[in-house]
Amino acid sequence: MEFIANIIAIMCLFALLYQGYNLILGYGGMLHVGHVAFMGVGAYVSALLTVKAGFSVLSGVTLGTLATGLLALLLAIPTVRFREDYLVAATLGMGEIIRIFILNERKLTGGSFGIVNIPRPAPFGVELASNVDMMIFLLIITTAVMLCVWRIVHTPFGRSIESIREDEIAASALGKNVWLKKVQILVLGALIAGLAGALFAHHIQFIDPSSITLDRMILVLLAVMLGGSGTFWGPIFSTILLVGLFEAMRFLPIPSHVLGPLRWIIYAAILIIIMIHKPTGLLGKKFSRKKL
Amino acid sequence: MATAKAGAGGAFYLLYKLASAQNQQSRILSLAARSARGLAEFTTSILICYNPQEMQLELFLKFVLNGFIQGSLYALLALGLSLLYGVLRFANLAHGEYALMGSFAFYTFYVLLGWPLLPSLAAGFGILFIVTLLIERLTFTPVRDAPPLIPLVISIALGIFLKNLLLLIFEPRSRLITANSSILQITDFISITSAQINIAVVAILLMIALTLFLKRTKLGKAIRAVADDREAAAILGIPIKRIVTITFLISAFLAGTAGILAAFDQNLHPNAGTAFTVKAFAAVILGGIGSIPGAVAGGYILGFAENILISIPFWGWYIPSNYKDALAYIILILVLYIRPNGIFGKSAEEIARK
């Protein structure tokens, strides 16, 4: 049971991360590749506050999430105007700068050593020591966040974001403040990522810069594209698929030094195939290439 | 020293004014003027970095030399990326991995199988070309007309795919091509290895060759035509598909050469591709997307910036060496904010026209 509880807990965390990115890429249409860096910021801020400054886990997670949102806001303001390839370049740069900064500033962040002994959450004084406890906790939080996202997506705000993605020029002609809405969706996605990151740090109880490399970003891209960018259930579907796939691959009789790179090869191959044949994802709408 | 600096600064300033004044006249002159202006700005910025009280001239020159060698490498990488961008209108984010494929293929023949140099090069490039063709046929041709988001994501995924393929085949270890190197000692402090000389010489030769190719040969002009205006080129009967394939191959060739040259001087590791890609990208954006001389300029500026800024003290404080890569990213972001068209880039209207 412990084992399965751990898997479900990890699924919740990734579902949050992927849904956050879905908001940015799927709904907002922004190919932003610094998403794992957002996760990292949330994780590190929360970890540092709880381990080094004695904050409670609740404050740590909250402040971590807010810090990520703030950072996204600052970074978003100039970047939302960029074209695709410029956006990729800029966000790639930003994500890497954040990672390198975390890696180099050992006195502040622990550098390559990472941060150890991050406490488990203890709501109402009860420490969530076992995996089953964490699973229940994370399921509750994830469901709550997903409900919020559902509501947001199905409001006029959500629809206007989608209209921006489809045709930016038309949307702004209709009087919608394109720029502002893009910033809003970016910050929203980043907040969710920051939350996921902070919770991740408190679940695994250890964090180091290797969690925010570009390889991880590809997984996020894959998850959103595979499930269906711009759909609500897409990321949730891919989380189950991908985490399940990963755990299942463990049981294949393949030596580990082959399995490691093989996993990424399979992920990348699936992403390429999806992009060629069904870019709207498995749960997405029918894609008409001629339209755009 | 101060007077010398003032004198040099003054001379360059005059040159600058002259160059700007000549702007409207013949093309050769304006190109020369632009180059002179660029050179003036560039040399001045390097000179400003040098503070004789904090460092000996010899040391400084060594850093300049390092910058030149590294810059040549980056310029070569940027060239391949820029060419492909011009023709296909998309950024190949797996460019670094092409460079690595070239160097690993070469490594297999030269080191693992022990073949002599030229056959190893031929075989290495052969494999690189075959793989490039396969990739182009399987992954890019189907999405030729898709919105730019799709090929971009595909190239990101391709980068990861190729990198892990290399990790699978070659294991995640750094490798040396050879433990021997011939060293040329110039002064007490400054030495240069044969590998480094190779980098500079080959890079510059290739740049010149490429420029001549693009300007003088029929194929080169066809490539430029497709890059400039694809529809017009198609109407004129230029076989677009073939040109695209050829451009892919040239880009891969340039990347592979850069990879092999770097492998002799530095080390060979499957994870090095990402850094190559990002630096090439930074150089291209710095120099201006769509501009060949821009890519070269961007490459050199990046090379010099990395090596000089990291190595000189700013009133006693050094930028820590482990921020060297971050520097490339910071330059990239600054350029995107301040001058997104880069140095030689086309103006906004020209890009919008496409």
Add this chain to the structure above:
Amino acid sequence: MNSVLLKKFGIALTVIGALTACQPVFEDAKNTNAAVEEDSGDTITFGVLAPLSGEAAAYGIPYQHVLEVARGEINTAGGIDGKEVKLVYEDGACEAERANSAVNNLLNIHKVKVVFGGVCSSETLAAAPVTERNQVVLFSSLASSPDITAAGDFVFRNYPSDKAQGEALADNANELELKKVGIITEEQPYTEGIADSFSAVFSGETFNEKFSKDAADFKTQIDKLKALNVDRFFVNAQTPAKAAIIVKQLKELGVQGPLYLNDVAIGSTEEVVAPFAEYLEGSIGAQVPYNDKHAKFTGFSAAYKARTGEDVPYLGYMSPAYDSLFIMKEAIESVGHDPVKIKDYLYTVQGRDGVAGTLSFDENGDPDKSYRHALQKVEGGKAVWVNQ
């Protein structure tokens, strides 16, 4: 999904499968992914957390071989209390997340009570909270971060913390009255730990030039240190391959030896010491004082060579690894297969003689102060002990 999609998918998978088949398949790796294994009546199962993939597999795979050699010896001699010893391997890939997932597997699927590993400090630090929570013994023979000292009650290692290595070299530098030492350090817990402890003890000035895991070129770091006129360079990389490249570039940039080498560098005869034998003559490094005169040493080397066709690499790491299985055997034969009792027993181990030297655990589960790194020198393309 349409048939074209499936067809392409199939082709891709076939290609990948074919490539995979080109890799030498390691039979025992199948252990990793077998179904639930519990202590049946006649077997005892231990878990092993090691990097079987990634760059650190350079240590993880030999570690696996060494444990298998020890396991074979124990089983041939009748096992532990007559029961056959089995080992289950999980890949930590030298990454926190992977190690956490791997150790969860070991505890929840395979239900082991003792875990050997990790190899990287990051693996051990990520696994420790899990093993502590479940009261399972975690026994590492290679992880050297100082943070592990306080990682938990059930955490043990028979490898000294990085502090000892840095201190040993710093003592030597002080003896030679060097004024400035330039360290080229990789940004990893292991190497940074060594650099820290070196500068803490060295009475001169230390200049630490760092590089990241993916760095390919070190000329900037080397030139900066040259400009600072350091008396001696210290090569402090995580893997032998990187150390070799740094040495090569040092030579190319005209740096005069001798150098200081960390134990990774001086322990890699094939990749580092031999190719640069002339240049490295007289260079000094520190290694765990493994005892190559010990009674079991010859048998150990011979068995390893018979198994892999090569000499034991990184003796400084592999000797404690070899001993670790025997230490556990003694513990279980003494108090039974109960983690709490094993833990208590281990704290009482004093003066135990092994291939890795004489071991006594201190109150933190680390080897005590008597187990120090000893200096080695490069002579004629090999590393030899300085005081023998």
